[in-house]
Amino acid sequence: MSRRTKIIATIGPASDDPAVIRRMIAAGADVFRIGLAHGSLGDAIERYRRIRAVAADAGREIGVLGDLPGPKVRLASFVDDGAVLAVGGEVELCPGAESSTATSLGVDYGDLLADLHPGDNLALGDGTVRLQVTSVDASSARAVVTYGGTVQGRPGLHVPSDRLGLATPTAEDLYKLDAFVEEGVDMVAVSFVRSAHDIRRVGTEPSPRGPLIVAKIETRAAVDNLEGIIEASGAVMVARGDLGIEMGIEDLPHIQKRIIRDCIAYGRPVITATQMLESMITAGTPTRAEVSDVANAIFDGSSAVMLSAESAIGVDPVNSVATMARICAKADTEFDFDGWAHRLRALRKFHSNDSDGRLTDAITGAAWRAATEVGASAIIAVSDTGFTVRSIARFRPSMPILGFTPNERTARQLCLSWGTTPLHDPVAANHEDLMTSLVIAARDHGDVRSGDIVAVISGSQVNRAKATDQMRLVRVP
Structure with missing residues (x-):
């Protein structure tokens, strides 16, 4: 079966090995995610270099997504292997404390008490343990456990985003971003985005000189400011973990559909993430509900689906990707x-003032309709930045999209685009007969055959840097 939807796999202790990475690529991974919330920056950079080396050895275009930590509040480590917080139990939240117990939770955010009020609902980790604040004084806050469970390690403490005084991106985010931009990372995910301003504060140049910026939608404010965030971003992730805590789990399905719908409207790739095959952390097969969740995310229009803990700490990362x-x-x-x-x-x-965007939209739409009408074998698109390819991908053509680009980073960014085979070709920058050269390159690559009809879209020599303004139907020589 031919697969159009892209797969993002998170690298972690279970998969951070060249042999495993190679097998994950063979199983279907298109993009690897490196979470930057845990571990040292040096370890993350070494992980990035391992992925690059394996992908080069495999001869594959593979994207890498660096996921910035964002303003995440975490508990201090538990003194033992963890603690059981029982419903009705009372706990104290102590900013600056270096350890946590079943009754006293150390918190790494010094201004926490200024952001809390009695009645606030807090969540630990993935949201299974919930607290309600009962009082706040100068040294600590007290809360009662409303949903109990076991907590261990350094779980996140979810504070309502409209209360949290931390800015996005944080100083740590910008420090790690600079390091990964120097390494040439393809995509960067910005966590806990609340407005388009948060995306602009990242301050990187647009692709192909800089990484594609992925906005993670996981706060109420982000949902309220969704369209502006989408316009300011290169792609969007539906980060269902914290979003489900903040918005209410019953609201999550229709919010997910709205985010996907609006990303399609603006021609942005959209990733659906969190707990997609969660049971495969420990099991060899997913639940029926998980299979339906993945399929329905695709039917809604997701460009990519993401594995998190399944591939990072699961018993069989390769099987998770293959499944x-x-x-x-x-x-x-x-x-x-x-x-x-x-x-x-x-x-x-x-x-209304985006004339270049309208021109590209009109040409890619015409190419999609023409290719469908004549039964074309492929749509060939050339793009410096990837914008043209992403524009045609949102039409979800039934034939493959061949995305030619002279830029290596753009080629790897296109690993995120639905239905697209990225092809790095330096000749695509300035060949005199560009369309003919692309068709021949696609034929030689084995993607189309002599006699096939293909649709080809590109920018003219005079307008290539601004908009796509040419489309032709070509018979492959």
């Missing part, structure tokens, strides 16, 4: 291409 690939491939074959065309007409959006 995800099979689910995606089957869902892709059942995708409603005809229904998608009707949905997209009602969604497409551009700023």
Whole structure:
């Protein structure tokens, strides 16, 4: 089965080995995520270099996503192996304390008490343990356990985002970002985004000179400011963990659909993440509900789906990737291409003054319709930044998209785009007969055959840096 939906796999202790990474690529991983909230920066950079080396050895374009920690508040480590917090029990929250017990929780955020009020609901870790603040004084806050459970390690403490005084990105984020930009990372995820201003504060140059910025939607403020955040970002992640805590778990399904819908409207790749195959952390097969969750995320329009703990600490990261690939491939074959065309007409959006965006949108739309009408074997797109390829990908054409680019980083960024085979080709920058050269390159690469009809889109020599303004139907020589 041909797979169009892309797979992101998180690298962690269970998968941080060249042999395992190589097998994960063979199983279907398109992008690897490196979480920067845990471990040292040096270890993360070594992990990044390992991925790069394995991908080069495999001869594959593989993207790497660096996930910045963001303003995450965490508890201090528990003195033993963890603690059981029972419903109705009382706990004290102590900023600056260096350890935690069942009755006293150390917190690494010094201004916590200024942000809390009696009645606030807090969550630990993935949200299974909940607290309600009962009082706050100058040295600590007291809370009662409303949902009990076991906590261990250094779990996150979820404070309502409209109360939290920490800014996004943090100084730590910017420090780690600088290091990964120097390494040439392809994509960077910004955590706990609340507005488009948070994305602009990241301060990196647009691709291909800098990484693609992925906004993680996981706060109420981000949902309220969704369209502005999408416009300011290169891609978006539906980060369902903290989002489900903040918004209420019953609100999560329709919010997920809204985020995906708006990303499609603006032509941005959208990643659905968190607990997609969670049971595979310990099991060899997913639950039926997890399989349906992945498939429905694809039917809604997700460009990519992500494995988190399943591939980072799970018993069999390679099997998790292979299982995800099979689910995606089957869902892709059942995708409603005809229904998608009707949905997209009602969604497409551009700023009224974005003439280049409108031009690219018109050309890519025409290419999609023409390719569908003549039964083209592929759509060939050339793009310096990847914008043209991402624009055509949102139409979800039934034929493959071949994304040619002269920029290596752009090629790796296109690993995130639905239905796209990224092809790095330096000739794509300035060949005199660009369209003919791309068709021949696609034929020589084995993606199309002599006699096939393909649609080719690009920018003209005079306008290539601004917008896509050329489309042709070509028979492959």
